[in-house]
Amino acid sequence: MSSELAASFRDPSGFVFRREGRLHRHVSPRGAADYDALMSSGLYDALIERDLMVAHAEVDVSTSPGAHRVLKPHEVRFVSYPYEWSFSQLKDAALVTLEAQAMALEHGMCLRDASAYNLLARPGAKPVLIDTLSFGRYDEGSPWIAYKQFCQHFLAPLALMAHTDVSLGKLGRLHIDGIPLELASRLLPGKTRLSPGLLAHIHLHAKSQAKHAGSNRQVASARISKHALLALLDSLQSTVRKLEWKPAGTEWGDYYQDTNYSEAAQADKTRVVEAFIAQARPETVWDLGGNVGRFSRLASRQGIQTICFDMDPAAVELAYQKTLADKEEHLLPLLLDLTNPSPALGWHHAERDALLDRGPADLVMGLALIHHLAIGNNVPLHRVASFMAAAGRRLIIEFVPKSDSQVQRLLLNREDIFDDYDEPGFEAAFASHFKVLQKHKVAQSERTLYLMERI
Amino acid sequence: MSLARTLLLAAAVAIMVIPSAAAYLDPGTGAVLWQVLVSSLLGAVFAVKLFWRRIKDFFLGLFGRKPHEQ
Numbered sequence: 001m002s003s004e005l006a007a008s009f010r011d012p013s014g015f016v017f018r019r020e021g022r023l024h025r026h027v028s029p030r031g032a033a034d035y036d037a038l039m040s041s042g043l044y045d046a047l048i049e050r051d052l053m054v055a056h057a058e059v060d061v062s063t064s065p066g067a068h069r070v071l072k073p074h075e076v077r078f079v080s081y082p083y084e085w086s087f088s089q090l091k092d093a094a095l096v097t098l099e100a101q102a103m104a105l106e107h108g109m110c111l112r113d114a115s116a117y118n119l120l121a122r123p124g125a126k127p128v129l130i131d132t133l134s135f136g137r138y139d140e141g142s143p144w145i146a147y148k149q150f151c152q153h154f155l156a157p158l159a160l161m162a163h164t165d166v167s168l169g170k171l172g173r174l175h176i177d178g179i180p181l182e183l184a185s186r187l188l189p190g191k192t193r194l195s196p197g198l199l200a201h202i203h204l205h206a207k208s209q210a211k212h213a214g215s216n217r218q219v220a221s222a223r224i225s226k227h228a229l230l231a232l233l234d235s236l237q238s239t240v241r242k243l244e245w246k247p248a249g250t251e252w253g254d255y256y257q258d259t260n261y262s263e264a265a266q267a268d269k270t271r272v273v274e275a276f277i278a279q280a281r282p283e284t285v286w287d288l289g290g291n292v293g294r295f296s297r298l299a300s301r302q303g304i305q306t307i308c309f310d311m312d313p314a315a316v317e318l319a320y321q322k323t324l325a326d327k328e329e330h331l332l333p334l335l336l337d338l339t340n341p342s343p344a345l346g347w348h349h350a351e352r353d354a355l356l357d358r359g360p361a362d363l364v365m366g367l368a369l370i371h372h373l374a375i376g377n378n379v380p381l382h383r384v385a386s387f388m389a390a391a392g393r394r395l396i397i398e399f400v401p402k403s404d405s406q407v408q409r410l411l412l413n414r415e416d417i418f419d420d421y422d423e424p425g426f427e428a429a430f431a432s433h434f435k436v437l438q439k440h441k442v443a444q445s446e447r448t449l450y451l452m453e454r455i
Numbered sequence: 456m457s458l459a460r461t462l463l464l465a466a467a468v469a470i471m472v473i474p475s476a477a478a479y480l481d482p483g484t485g486a487v488l489w490q491v492l493v494s495s496l497l498g499a500v501f502a503v504k505l506f507w508r509r510i511k512d513f514f515l516g517l518f519g520r521k522p523h524e525q
Binding site for chain 2: 010011012013112113136143144145146147148149200201204205208209210211212213215217219222223224225227228229230231232234235
């Protein structure tokens with residue numbers, strides 16, 4: 001049984017389909033010459049050697065009628081989207097794209113598109129290109145068709161995150177083909193006009209687009225030399241490299257220095273979470289509200305594929321940097337606001353999947369999280385339970401009572417309307433979706449840890 | 456290639472050829488015209504940059520240091 005993915009309809013040179021749970025790529029006759037050039041020019045081998053693209057195997061062509069080739073990429077475990085990446089994840093994806101384009105030009109080819117959705121974020125390494133059919137033969141003298149797309153998908157959001165507000169990375173959720181440059185130009189502070197790269201590739205680029213909008217002028221004859229094209233790439237590269245964002249003072253960025261857990265309680269919690277993970281024996285873990293990944297690592301260090309989701313861009317940034325530095329092959333940090341998780345987006349709601357459509361995970365962890373959802377965001381406990389049941393088969397969850405100082409802080413300036421927010425109320429709310437396998441009162445603390453299984 | 460020739464080549468902005476048949480994106484009129492203009496200017500800067508890099512590598516080479524890697 002195979003089904004074509006609705007996300008891959010734009011490019012007629014091929015499409016992606018799922019067969020027996022694995023992604024495959026159909027190369028159509030229209031994409032045949034470019035694909036064959038990719039393989040025979042040496043570019044494919046060079047990209048794989050530099051770890052810039054996911055390797056694939058060619059499989060039996062009869063599995064997809066009308067295909068020139070059928071490709072089976074090396075296993076893709078979890079697809080995340082650019083609006084779920086931290087600043088450096090997107091910056092690294094931009095640099096990978098530019099490096100691949102420079103390498104393509106050396107081999108007589110070029111990137112036909114420069115969408116951030118062509119890259120896959122992966123654990124312990126920089127993002128990697130997944131769209132094998134992005135490469136086309138380079139017609140010397142032709143401009144880079146994907147220049148505007150690169151600026152919209154990478155340069156604009158990175159500049160906005162670095163110079164305006166880091167949360168603007170989420171603008172990608174609104175604008176599925178990247179941030180319009182006119183919008184980026186308006187939102188960026190005036191000082192960015194002093195950066196030659198941002199002036200050229202965003203502000204003046206936007207002006208040129210506005211000036212020629214609605215024009216009937218044909219540009220098919222426009223020519224630029226290969227040298228000028230390499231100069232353009234060099235400029236984009238140095239503009240991207242200069243963009244920096246350093247986490248400082250964000251809400252929970254310093255969470256683990258600010259906890260009211262004693263050392264003994266922390267040690268007990270760690271030991272129990274570890275034991276619960278061992279009992280659950282998951283292949284995949286989603287750690288929701290996982291901050292910098294302290295507890296995610298209890299799973300990932302055992303070789304379990306773990307995703308650490310957090311809403312704090314600083315936490316995700318720090319976690320990503322650490323996964324790169326330590327080459328953590330099983331931990332992927334991603335940005336996610338649980339109170340408004342990534343929805344299904346694009347044409348027919350089917351180009352980008354909602355978070356829950358990318359699950360469920362074998363095990364979901366929600367540690368020091370329940371009070372943020374139930375009290376900080378007024379979500380009734382039974383609704384928290386039903387979300388958790390949709391996200392994972394098993395659940396490790398920590399109940400944090402009202403007497404806890406973190407909860408007191410949330411209740412400081414508001415009326416306490418949470419009558420059922422206590423341990424019996426919590427257990428009753430979760431009982432309609434889960435059965436409790438283990439329950440443990442954390443030593444020297446008022447908090448309780450549960451291991452539950454979906455009914 | 457001499458610097459002058461590189462500069463000339465970099466500034467060469469001209470006409471007549473249909474882009475690759477496999478292109479499926481609309482590159483945008485304003486974006487292409489801007490790309491032609493900006494890349495020719497950048498081409499000149501890039502040529503100077505490459506020229507200086509060569510000089511630097513020459514002197515680094517004299518002192519037995521590893522030349523700049525692309």
